Structure formats: C-alpha cells, structure tokens
Amino acid sequence: MAPRRQGATGEREAEEARGCCVPGECLRPREPVRIEDAVRVLCNNDTCAAGRYMHRECFEQWEGGVLAYLKSCGRARSWSERQRHQNLWTKKGYDLAFKACGCRCGRGHLKKDLDWAPPGAAIRAEEEKKRRRRTRSGRTPAAPDGRARAFSLSSSGSCSPPSAPSEPSTSPTHAPTHAVTPAKKILSKPEIVSDRIRAGAGANGIFSRRLDFSTFNLLPKHKVNSYQIKIEDEGNHGNDDTRLFILSTLAGQHKPKVSCSLCKETLHVFDRYPLVDGTFFLSPRQHTSGAVEVKVEGRTQYLTCVCMGCLERCDPERTIRCRFCGQKWDGSSLVLGTMYSYDIFMATPCCAERLKCNNCFKALLHPQQRLNYSDYSHPMTCPHCRVVDNHFVKPLSYCFTKRTFPLFQQWP
Template identity: 90%
Template sequence: MAPRRQGATGEREAEDARGCCVPGECLRPREPVRIEDAVRVLCNNDTCAAGRYMHRECFEQWEGGVLAYLKSCGRARSWSERQRHQNLWTKKGYDLAFKACGCRCGRGHLKKDLDWAPPGAAIRAEEEKKRRRRTRSGRTPAAAPDGRSRAFSLSSSGSCSPPSAPSEPSTSPTHAPPHAVTPAKKISKPEIISDRIRYNKKPVKCEFDFRSEGSVLRAGAGANGIFSRRLDFSTFNLLPKHKVNSYQIKIEDEGNHGNDDTRLFILSTLAGQHKPRVSCALCKETLHVFDRYPLVDGTFFLSPRQHDSGAVEVKVEGRTQYLTCVCMGCLERCDPDRTIRCRFCGQKWDGSSLVLGTMYSYDIFMATPCCSERLKCNNCYKALLIPHQRLNYSDYSHPVTCPHCRVQDTHFVKPLTYCFTKRVFPLYQQWP
C-alpha cells in the first residue's frame, strides 16, 4: 500500500506542475513546468486549485515585484537589498509583503516553499562539488598567484557596485537629462532598443509586432504583475529620428540586477494604489505603466502641487509630493491642440528635450519661469526675485519664505490653469 500512495502523490505532483501558477501572465505559456527546474509555492487557501509550481524565470520576475513592494513597507524601508532578499520569505519579511503575494485563485496568498527541493537537487549539488574539487586539484602551483594578481588589479581599478548618481546639474532641464540618467551601458537583447543606437548613434527602426497590436501583456516583474510588459517600441516612432536613442529615452536600470531606486519607487507607489495606468496631466490620455524602462510613453515628475486629480500623493524626505505624468505627445507638441503657452507673455512651454520613460524630482512645468508674473508670492503677489535673477531649475519646486509677507510656501509652483492657456489670443485668458 505504501508504494501505491507514494506513486499517487507523484502523479498529483506531475499533474499540478503542468501549468505555471504565477500571478499575471506566464513568460513561457507554451511550456509545461518541469519539476526539476521549478519553484514551489504554497497558497494559504486550502481549496486553491491554481497550482503549486512556477517556471523559475516566472518566479524570479514575480519575486522582483514583491521585493519592490516590500521596499515601501514599514521597517523594510531601512533594510538593504540583501536583507530584503534574505527576509522576504521568512516571517520577518513576509508579514509585511504578503499583500503583494495574491494568488490566482483570488482567495489566498502565495509563499515560497522553503522546505522543498527539486528532485535530484542533492545529487546535482554533490556532483557540482566533485567537479569543483577536480578543477582545483588540476591547477598548477603557478596558476594561483597569477589569478590572485589579476583579481587584485581588477578590484583595485574598479568596483562591482554601480556608480553613485552625479550631482544635480545647474543647467536648464531642456538641455540636460534628470539625475537618474547616466551614459548608456550594454543591455541584453530582450530589453531592446537596438545596440545600433548606442554605438553608432543611428536612429533605430522599431518594428511593430502585429500579434501584439492593441494588447497589453501582463508581467510579474512589476509588483504582483499589475504592470504591462512592453512588447515593442513602435510608440516611439512618433519622435523625430534623431531622438530615438538611449539618451533621449530611458532604457536601463542604474542599480545591480535591475534594482533601480527610481523605477522601484514608481512601481511600488503605483502598486500600493492599484494603478497600472496613469493619465496625462495635460490631455488626460490614459497611459500604461510598464515594468521596465521606459516606464511610460512620456515622463513622470514630482510636484508639491496636485496638477491633476490622477496624480498620486507620496512622501519624499518628509514632504508631500504628487507623482504626475505627461505623455509624449504633449511633451513633443505633436499637434496644435497639445501646445500650451504662458497666459502672461505668450511663450510656449516646451518639454521636447526631457528624457522619456523616467522621473524628474521637480515640477517640470515650473522649472523654467518665462516671465516675472511666474515669480510672485502666492500670498501677497509681490515679486520674490529681483529682475533677471534666476534659480537652479529644481529650486523652483522648493519651499521659500516671502521677504515681504514672511509666508513660507512653494511660491513658484502655481496651478497650471493660472500659468498656461491653450489659446493663442487673447492672453490673460483662463485655461483651457
């Protein structure tokens, strides 16, 4: 009887492993899950029929989204990346992150089974140890010092950790990318734009995948799979050819293993609000948020003022900010209806030089005031700066104290309806 029970259990396990149980869309939907290369998870819903196994790639993508959520939770904010990885599936971390671990069944939460090992794992581990011993025993005595010498020269000439972000430049935002953007590095083929952009600086032709037209593929890498997976870059064909490059479009993470703070901040913030889509602050067009750079077909920015009802309130360094988005069409002024101009001097606002797909840490609308009316106190309406005095573009988003009425406020950040109009004439006319 015992052998038959064991065989029945094996049959149930094999049946359960045929389909990947990752929340969201499977990365390998046509391939059954092989037990030997799977990750087992447990659902706390006793009647769950969604399955217990994931493709290893699917699990790693999904786990990345859970880690992004954990980073925004309570005491985990002060943990290092390594601590979050170590604590995630223990009680210490899982009690904070379980809300991001919803199961497909809709009634439970998933957790990695730490006590389970794929069949044959112990044998493979022992074989790997033997192989390493044979490799070490086959080295010549002279080889080790040479290896140490090379390792020392590498470690002394550079570091494996990513470079720290450069200090914020003092030039206009229309002439410089945000602090999150650094010179491009080589990326893997799945995360294209083509290498031709980076090395030859030739515009890439984005081939459209007709199979994906009008559809959005869900992926597990963005906080429990609520964000879209970008299937092609055809939307960027809207740009002039000389702008389709990795300097104008944010393509890559800055951190190790894709753990970019800006990307994780945006995804965890929107995941906490269950917002896989955002709207443009100007034209109200709905935009999908993607799980990898470029995060949106436009750009995000932080403002101390809520320009749009869809902007998400966040706390940054103790200050209330609003995560806001502007679409690529409005930044590029693709048609006259998308052009806005100052109500007081008539100058057009231009966002065409801003980097797409990332986030600016200041209000991009108020960073380049065009006339003296934009430089007045929000309380007493007197000038805060002397004529022709200008600040660093990010400083316009910071609180200042009016020298006349002594009121402290973000005086340079004003409502869009106060500063801009979509009509050419007459000026001094209210939005839109």
C-alpha cells in the same frame, strides 16, 4: 511525539501561507503562497492576524520600496547599494527603515525573518553547490555582473533616487534623474523599434510587458536614441531605485495605467524601461486627480505623468503657453520613460508673474535671478509676508493656457 509536533507546525505554516500578507496590492492575488517558495516576515504586533508569508515576487517589490526609503534616511545615504541590501533587515538598517514597513494590520511593522528557511531549502542549496562545482570544472566561470547587464542596450551612469537632494544643472532645459556619459552609444531608429522582447522581465504582475518600441516612431529620427529614451535597467539585476519606487507606488494603488496631466490620455505602465510613453515627475502640488500621493524625505509629493505627444507638442492642440507672457512650454528635451524628482512645469519660470508669492503676490526673486531647476519645487519663506510655501509651484490653470489670444484666460 516530536515528529507530530513538527507536523503540526508544518500544517500551521501551510495554513498561514495561503494568503499573501504583502502591504498594498498582491501581484498574484489569485494564487496561494507556496510555502516552499515564500518569504516569511514577522510583525511586532502580537495580535496581528494579517499573515506571515508573501509571494517571493511581492516581497521583492515591497522590499525595493523599503530600500528606496532607506536611501533617504540619515547615515544610510552614504551607504552603497550593497551595504543597504546587507543592512536592511539587521538592526543597523531596520532602525532607520522600519517606518516604511507598516503591516496590513495597521498596528505593527514587518521585518523579514532571517532565521527561517523554506522546507527543503538546505537540500536545494546543496544541489546548487554541486551544480556550480560541476560547471566550474567543465568551463570558465561567467564574468561577474553578467546578469546585471543581460538586457542592456548601452552603457550609462547610475540612476539617482527619487529623493535626490539636488539635481544637476547641465541640461539645456531640464536635468534627468540619471547622468549620461559622453561616450554613450547613440542607437539608430531601426535598432530601437526592432529591439528584442526582454526575457525575464517579470511581467507577471499588474504592469504590461513592452513587446516593441514602435510607439517611439512618433519621434523625429534624431531623437530615437539612448539619450532621449531611458532604455537601460541599472543597479543590482536591473532593479534600480527609481523604477522600483514608481512600480511599488503604483502597485500599492493598483494602478497599471496612468493618465497624462495635460491631455488626459491613458498610458500603460511597463515593468521595465522605458516605463511609460512619456515621463513621470514629482510635484509638491496635485495638478490632477490622477496624481498619486507619496512621501519623499518626509515631504508630501505627487507622482504625475505627461505623455510623449504633449512633451513633443505633436499638434497645435497640445501646445500650452504662459498666460502672462505667451511663451510656449517645451518638454521636448526631457528624457522619456523615466522620472524627474521635481515639477517639470515649474522648473523654468518664463516671466516675473511666475516668481510671485502665493500669499501676498509680491516678487520673491529679481526677474533676472535664476535658481536650479529642482529648487523651484522646494518650499521657501516669503521675505515680505513670512509665509512658508512652495511659492513657485502654482496650479497649471493659473500658469498656462491652450489659447493663443487673448492671454490671461485660464487653461484649458
């Protein structure tokens, strides 16, 4: 009788595995979940009917978003990447991250089933051990972390998470979400535009695979380098938090493309760096209807994009200037293909009008007083009317115009 019970269990598992239960959009909606290559999850809602299995690719992308959330939670902020991976599905980490694990049923939270193994997993594991022993006996083992650097074009510092509490203030205009080491190799223009296709980039989802870097020929030659363009994946196996945060957010909205917040040009989103022909940023204000709402450290933010042409002001029609003082906004120093964790339009207020309360319109700062770039995107209390708001983050139409004269006319 026992074999029959096991067979019935296997049939039920196969039936459940037909549909992927990943929250949000499935990366392979037309493919059933093959149970031998699936990840099993558990929902704490006993009446959940959403399923128990995910495509492995869907699970890894979803897990990446949960890890990005965990990085902003309490004591987990001091953990290393390895510790977060190790603790996520144990009580130590899951108690902090469960809020980011909502199930599609809407009434429970998902957790990876650590006690379940796909059919044949033990046999495959034993075969893999034998293969490794044969490899070790025949040649010198590969250096550790080889896979993590397999597609790197240069070396750089670690990429900060989208929820970083503060930003460095060393950049001449804006500080990117990752530090650049002084010894970083500068790539010549031919090296980038002729770069090889990145094998194993995982472009089997909704995002595009970048075949070449010809779009960056728009840039001046001296800017085609790894300082100005984010081209390296970082973290474990190239899956750093910023990239996973952006891709999981857009996948959840089924958005393989985004639009520029200034010119409305449609931009493809790529599965590896550079993620877009422009740059992303987070703002507490929804500047355009295409900006995607996200939660970062409990605060509502909007993931927004600006194209490379508008950042570089490639033609006069792309130039925007302050409605009050006429100064041009310049985004040419921003790193392309990555994300900033603050509003890049509001990070460098140029005149006193930009420093006024959104409620009583009185000055919040002395005209000569300056904050760090990211601080202008944080809420503060007006000392005059006591209203708490993101006072320095104002609508684009209030701050900028595309007309040279007269000023004080709304953009565009």
